[in-house]
Amino acid sequence: MVDRMRTSADMPATDFAVASDSDDVDPTHASLPRRVILAFAGIEVLFKVLVGYSYLFLAGAHTATERRTSLTWYIAVSLPFTAVFFAGLVRLLAPQRRWYREQRAGQVGDATLALAGEALHRLPSRVAWLWTFQWGCALAVLVTVREVTCVEAGALFLATMITGPQPVARGIARWLAAPSMLQVSLLARERGITLRTPVLPLRRRLVQFGMLIAITPTTYVASFAFSAGASRTTIEDMRAPIAICAIAIVAFAAISAGLMAASITRAVASMSEAIRAVARQGDMTRVARIPQQLRDEVGGLAASINEMIDRLERTAAEHAAMSESLAALNHALERRVTERTMRLFEANAVLQDEMAARDKVELELRHAQKLEAVGRLAAGIAHEINTPIQFVSDSVQFVTAASTDLLALVDKYQIAVRAVLAGTPALPAATEAVEAEHAADLDYIAGEIPAALRRALDGIDRVSVIVRSMKMFAHHDQDMRDVDLNQAIQSTLIIARNEYKYVADVDTELGDLPLVRCHVGEINQVVLNLLVNAAHAIADVHQGGDGRGRIAVRTSVDGDDVVIAVSDTGSGIPEAIRHRIFEPFFTTKDVDRGTGQGLAIAHSVVTEKHGGSLTFTTELGRGSTFTIRLPIRGKGAGLAA
Ligand SMILES: Nc1ncnc2c1ncn2[C@@H]1O[C@H](COP(=O)(O)OP(=O)(O)OP(=O)(O)O)[C@@H](O)[C@H]1O
Ligand SMILES: [Mg+2]
CATH class of the missing domain: 1.10.287 (Helix Hairpins)
Structure with a gap:
């Protein structure tokens, strides 16, 4: 079946695929009622001959007349039951015929599908029981009417008939119904219809099979032995019937074993094929589900694998949906990042403008x-x-x-x-x-x-x-130039003289300095601020009195830097305000004495403009020292080197 489906015309390009188009009429399915009836007609003839022969033997018909009489009884009793059997068979197959009719008309209804599916699944057991019923009834009547000499023999024969036909009829019916069962279950799955199907555990099937193999020969042998004893027939007379029965038993056993093995191996092959397809295929929609022909553990396993494939398909669909939304999110994110980047660029440009403006204002x-x-x-x-x-x-x-x-x-x-x-x-x-x-x-x-x-x-x-x-x-220089800082300091001392000369004497210790690359006008301004602060601090100490303080201005070289230190013997800076003195507009002075910009500007000039440092040490009541450090070769010279 699997092979046939693989070569189907509308099969997708997968190794294991099914055709699910109901318009494509399956010839096997279409001829099922006919096939079942033909098959059982053949088997019926075979059994009729076999059982008739045994019956003649059991009935002890030795003469031609006896045989004719027994045969007439046999035919007369068994034929009505045979007719009942076939009538039942035709009734059992009615849903299949309805299905066949609707399929030819091009439209199979859901009800028909459900009915056909359920009937198909029940077909093997019903056929088996129908067949057993037929034979059981016929033989019971025969044994009773013909008063078989050995009742035990008749009973055993009956038991044989019950155990024998059951598995045989069941196996044959299942084998015949399998293709239709596959198509029906696929179509039902496609339409979302759940078929109500009976479950026969594998264990029960195997036990039944074992019973067939074990009981059938035993009962036959026993029945022959009893009837031989009862009718006092010699073993030579029994040889031929025994041989025929033995052959028939072996044939039944072989056929049943073959059918059972085929049904199991076919299911297992379908499963392994499906699992291989799952491993190979990325797209689960293209992987065919396993046809569930068996209603036992093997069928359950197939159902589980189908469920697994379904779940994989759902998961794959969810993944696809997720990755789609992820891609959309990603896209949106990229767009937002681009927008933000643009805005950032714009903000940056504004910031640059503002920084330039700020520099200018500064x-x-x-x-x-x-x-x-x-x-x-x-x-x-x-x-x-x-x-x-x-x-x-x-x-x-x-x-x-x-x-x-x-x-x-x-x-x-x-x-x-x-x-x-x-x-x-x-x-x-x-x-x-x-x-x-x-x-x-x-x-x-x-x-x-x-x-x-x-x-x-x-x-x-x-x-x-x-x-x-x-x-x-007052020099306002745009560019840095090499300057004699000592000379610049002396000039500043001269113009600041009037600020300090009344309160302090100035000591200058100007070391040997090389020319220093700087904006001299701005360094002068820094030194002036420090001198004025020193004079003010000293004045604060000697307020009203006539004592004088000292201001010391020292210059020296330290490595790649020049150091200018301005010390005073003033008030010193209180602990509480030390961290604030470089803040713009921080002052402790009256409005006419200071605005709080001196040190802020000095700090910015020394650190930002010249890449140097402005630090201070102070001791309350003893004075302060402010130290300027400037790189001799100008800002960034150290980095460039
Ligand atoms: N040598 C110093 N001794 C004691 N305190 C000082 C000294 N230098 C600065 N200060 C303190 O730091 C504060 C800030 O100084 P800054 O030079 O920035 O402003 P200012 O001197 O008050 O005003 P401006 O310098 O703008 O005229 C001063 O008000 C003062 O309290
Ligand atoms: Mg000042």
Whole structure:
């Protein structure tokens, strides 16, 4: 059957496949009623002959007349029961005929399908019992009517007939019904119809088979022995019937064994074929289910395998659905990632713009703070400039007055000289000149004029230093350049002088520094902030008193860095605010003294702009030291190297 189905025209390209199209009329199925009736007609004839022969023998019919009489009785009694058997058979096959009719009409109803399926599954046992009934009844009548001499022989013969035909008829019917059973169960499965089918455990089938093999020969031999004894027939007379019966028994046994083995091996082959197909196929819908021809453990196993394939199919379908939704999810996720990435890019661009704007604002802020510092220092610087200018002014006034006196004296000298040259009396003019000389204090003038001029020049020098320092301080450089930091610090000290000169003396210990790559204007601003903070801290300590503090400015080289340390003997920084002093706008000072930007800007300039560091140590009541560390070769030089 499996092989036939494999070559079916509409078979899918699998090794084990079934045709489930009901339009494709199965010839085997279509001819089932006819085949069953023909087969049982043949077997009936065979049995009739065999049993008739045995009956004649048992009935002790030795003469021709006796035989004729017995045969007539035999035929007369058994024929009606045979007719009953075939009538029953035709009735049993009625659902099959209905199915056949509907299939030819092109439409098999679900009810017909269910009926045919159930009838098919019950067919073997019903046929077997029908057949047993026929033979049982016929023989019982014969034995009773003909008064067989040995009752035991008749009973044993009856038992033989019951055990013999049962398995034979059952096996033959099952074998004949198998193809139709397969098609019906497949179609039922396709339509989702559950067939109500009886279950005969394999154990019972095997026991039945064993009984057939064991009891049949025994009962035959026993029946012959008894009847031989009863009819006093010689063993020679019994030889032929015994041989025929023996052959028939062996044939029945062989046929039954073959049928049983075939049904089991066919089912097992179907199962292994199906399991192989499961192992090979990815698509379970293309794997055919195992035809369930047996209603025993083997059939149960087939059902379990079918269930497993069904479950695999369902799981595969679920997997497919899941992977489909997973793919959709993945797609959506990718789209979202792309969208987010785009948004991130946009946000990044905005951030870049904002950072650039912030840098610009920061730069402007630093510059503004510098200008503010300069503004705040302006009065002091003006004072610083005023002092030397005062010298210059005084000296120039002195020189001016002295030169007027000198010019008057020269005038007197000229009058005296002209009188001498003209030969006129020159004494009065000379006397006048000498008096004027005394009055002008010529020695003093001669000594003081150079000193006054030197002082004026000094004053001018100091003014020009301050101006130069201011220029240097205010320098707004875009690019870094190599700078003499000591000189820059000195300039800053000059312009900040007015801030500290009243409260502190400054010690400078400027080491030998190489040129340092930096934005000098901004470093000046940092140093100025530190100096002003130091002066303020010292002023806070000596408030109102006339004591003075000290500010020390030291520079040195440490490895690849230059170090600028600004120490003061001021108040020190309280523990509570140490972590905040670099915060923008953090101040402990009055509005007119500070805005809290000095150290924040200094920190940003040193660390961010120059890649250096700004640290401090402090001791309350003793003072603080702020230390700037700058890479000599500028920001990032260490990394590049
Ligand atoms: N050398 C120091 N000694 C003691 N305290 C200091 C010293 N330097 C800074 N501070 C403290 O740190 C605070 C912040 O200093 P910062 O220079 O940032 O701002 P400011 O001096 O208050 O104002 P600005 O510098 O903007 O004029 C100061 O208010 C002060 O309390
Ligand atoms: Mg400050």
